[in-house]
Amino acid sequence: MTTTRFAPSPTGYIHVGNLRTALMNYLIARKAGGTFILRIDDTDPERSKEEYVDAIKQDMEWLGLHWDRVERQSDRLDRYAETADKLREMGRFYEAFETPTELDLKRKKQLNMGKPPVYDRAALNLSDAEKEALRAKRGNGVWRFKLDHERIEWNDGILGDISIDAASVSDPVLIRGDGQVLYTIASVVDDTEMGVTNVVRGSDHVTNTATQIQIIEALGGTCPRFAHHSLLTGPQGEALSKRLGTLALRDLREQGVQPMALLSLMARLGSSDPVELRSEMAELIEGFDVNRFGAAPTKFDVQDLFPLTAKHLQSLPLADVAEAVADAGVPADLAEPFWAMARENITTLADLKGWWELCRDGAEPLIADEDREFIAEAMALLPEGSFDGETWGKWTSTVKEATGRKGKGLFMPLRKALTGMERGPEMAILLPLLQVIRAKA
Template sequence: MTVTVRFAPSPTGQLHVGNYRAALFNWLYAKKHGGKFILRLDDTDLERSTQEYADGIKADLAWAGLPHDELFRQSDRFDRYDLATEKLKEMGLLYACYETADELDLKRKRLQARGLPPVYDRAGKALTQEERTALEAEGRKPHWRFLLDPQMVEWEDVIKGHTRADPKSLSDPILIRDDGSYLYTLPSVVDDIEMGITLVIRGDDHTTNTGAQIQIFKALGATLPQFGHYSLLVDAEGKPLSKRLRGELSLEAIREKGFEPLTLAAQLARLGTSHAPEAMLSMDEIVDDFKLDAFGVSQVRFDLKDLERLNASLMHLTPFETVKDRLAERGITDENFWNTVRANLTLFDGVAEWWHIIHGPVEPVIEDEDAEMIEQAAALLPAEPWDLETWKTWTTEVKSATGRKGRGLFMPLRKALTGLHHGPELANLLPLIGRERVLVRLTGARD
């Protein structure tokens, strides 16, 4: 049997890092097991779903390096859901209800006030045909609920282990709204059956929903897929991702901040396991490392600061061949430049700053107490050609002439040459800057 998994976002908004995590886990699992990754757009909410968001989802996944093997839209499959609906009605497992949203809310509040769980009382199921006819004559339209079996639902979750859902603590789920549109639950089951989904990987917030869906799978005579429910992301303070934070953590925002897709994948492919995330140079490496059963059940903290640190690690490891096309787009073809500056990058976009520092113009920083030493250093500047030994040769002479050593020697030269207190090894940087630019920065004059 071919391993088949799916990522099923609703095109009603942007993908955020939590959505991406679902896509990543499913994609990695498919690739690790030689399986198939389906992108299924859950667009049954025709009022809120838009083509713009659907296109955005596909663009985000393309940027993230998560190509799909097949694409489906639920809005193309209403006939399949209609057939399943009729089958459930014939089996007596769907029943019509006529309460308004306000009436249902009032019922819930009354139960909660009595200290009882807000479980629907199945009043709709008890209606006679005459009562239903009278309600419809008032202009009410039915919504349809699935009749849950009270027997405990149990399954072996590939992440959480043995898991149970008690239907007696749940309301019969609404499958069809009073306007005839489908909620998530039934189309998801029908599609999982017909698309041959072998494992449903999704967030822990779906665990209760899984209990109801298992009963629908069985009612439709289908073989159950496996289920895996991972713990949800929280922010750096341990709070659930708010709508505001989700905006900041949309894939579009993360991309615009300059993070590498490999960094995001490497971070989330281990976050929540006992292994600390580490930079990896390819998706193949991440696939090989990925273990779905390694994830724990505790909430997982996601912090952009951790992502920054991991992105810096990736930059430090990335070879020239990997980025040469991206550098060429910026007019940079020098491999020595990349090898010199990459250890000082947090984001790839930082190459622009270092290219400018090397090629100038740069405003030197020369303190009054260092002016004489800098003047002597300029006078001792070796002739070209320069190589990696030039810095050592030059500073040895400057040390002898000025008596400066250690930080007192190197820091004034660094500030004069780059305008900064930090940066790549000056032995590597000096040949890239070149004698003419070095002289200008030390003295303001050319040869």
Template sequence: MKPIVRFAPSPTGKLHVGNVRTALINWLFVRGEGGTFILRIDDTDVGRSTKAYEDGLKEDLKWLGLNWDESFNQSDRFDRYDAAADKLREQGRIYPCYETSEELDRQRKILRSQGKPPIYNRDGLNLSEAQIAAYEAEGRTPHWRFKLSGKAVVWDDVVRGRQSIETGSISDPVLIRADGSYLYTLPSVVDDIDAKITHIIRGEDHVTNSGAQIEIFEALGGPVPGFAHTPLLVGKDGKGLSKRLGSLSMDQLREQGIEPLAICSLLGKIGTSDPIEARQSLEQLKDEFAFSKIGRAPARFDEAELDLLNSRLLHDMSFEVVEARLKALDIPASEDFWHLVRANLGKFEDVVGWSAVLHTSMSGQIADEDKEFCARAADLLPATLNADTWSTWTGALKEATGRKGKSLFLPLRMALTGRGRGPEMDKLLPLLGADHAKARLKGEAG
């Protein structure tokens, strides 16, 4: 049976590196197995969910190359959740509770003060009809909890190995709020059953939830999927990323000039046994993916490492990949130009500056003490330039002026490009052309 997985973001904010790592792992696994990748929009929180966020996260996934096979919105499926809730009521597996949030907080504080775990005391199971009538006379409406078995729930996690959750040590989860809206748990299980999800792949912060969810799967008569809980993403200092996720959203990284494959290369390799290197395609990442490579330590996300991968990706990028992008920037798209400048790019947009150096009229930078030297260089520059010109020309200049090393080469680079560092001059000079070069060496626009 081919695997079926789902990525289930909520359209209440922007897609960030933490979300994307989960989506990427799901995608790499299922594409490698020839299965189905489902995008589920978890928009049951109708007050906070927006179409703009939904459109944004879809755009981000497309930009990253993480295409999906099917998609649906939870907000279109409330009838299915209502039917599941009715089924659980008939089984006696969910029960009404009338405590307010303040009363529940007070319960937890008392238990903690007694050195006990803050587990719900199940008072809702023992309410008499008179007590229920009294609560409802006060205007209270119940929230509904799922009655856990109190037994151990055991599964073989694809990443973490054998897992066991003692359901007697956790609170019966609230499935339905007092206002009738659903929390994440029940709709997620119903959807996973209906979509025939075979593997739930998500962060290890959901391990305890999985124990409760497995019992809900069983109560609803659905097959229990396999689980893979991956270590969480942290900063390079080992601390959480929650305060910085806004600056690590996909639209922010895109605006900063980060390539989608740089993001996928980093997120696909951190926390694994593979070296962190830029990959030129998602296909390569897919072929290299294996759950067995994922370690147990948190995956450390380092923005400096992302910048480095971005540069390396550009340095190896073929002309065929960038030709259309160069044309979109009105840059004369030639393979020689791209191969000349790509090793000097940190971000793709840096190519605009190098195009200006080669394709627009500009004056070079010549220090006063170098003016005579540069004028002499202009006189010695041949009219026809090729790959050997730089070597023979600078050799002749060395003989004529006695300059060598940095005092020979740097003034020429500054006069010709206006920059102290850049592409190899033996390759740049023929592309620049003799007329432009001579003009710049004389301090003129060329």
């Protein structure tokens, strides 16, 4: 069975970059009728916060990315410890004691000599007595996985054939000196024991994937099918990493972005398929193919979300937005005609309030000096009684006959006088709402 996972760290709010990873893994699992796991990477007790765990779940529920089960890495520390012991017994795990300053000096020396700046494995030459002395002086060391210096190869679902020389990579630290288990080993243990078959993540993990493949193979596990998506940039190709904090999903939700607009964009962005607004998740699932994504950096412009949001809202019946219409202050008996008027003229649901205020309170008339007499005459010709969908056409015909005005010279001054705007909804739809509200006042 196909099994995928999304493994966020609860150290902050998830953003569009995280969403790209979550969505791809979700769509793969759902298309195959498989399992999608939400795995909370909370092995860092200092930075992990329960409020962020709750926020991650809320954001995913808002988007409709429903998981089949939740796993917490903090509940699995004993499994990581057992795996660490197994690697020690195999001679593939060793303790190292260099300080950050010492490691930095080694890297600089290697670079000056034209060599790859990788860890030199000096710790392997330490005697037991030397290790004890270093522990007494510096505390526990870090634990590194000893890589086999050979080429690590796999066929990537997006990048194609990958080949990395393990000798060009430092032996990865899997456990810190303070005992904290790092992502590299935790992820290997979890992916293996949870039967994860497909892993999609950012291209910044390629080297990490190479080391994980060796760890999985050393432990006798089966490697998942890896795919590494491109990283997002800004609309001009600028680095987006420093701005991701301002592109948190909850901030986009607060700005009125609709879930299907965001999902429709992210499900195609960076692929060879055009972005198309979809109305439901099933369409995204059916049309998804991770192999159609490219390796080039992918431009993301948050402004692209708003036309998609507007288009999505235009397609919705009143029942889907009834709460937002009510929150804008619209009485229940006017909700249907109000939504019919407003839906074509909003970008987000927050815009409903302004349109309701126009209907309820009217607007400051926008009347040019040369139109004042015309407007006064036209207003005097407004028909008595209730207005309906025919009123605008009948009234403007009467005004045309009385004043001789026609076309833009007729309609624009009337629109500006009634709405204070040069453009907006069809006046035939808006006029009855204006009249009804005034009649109720």
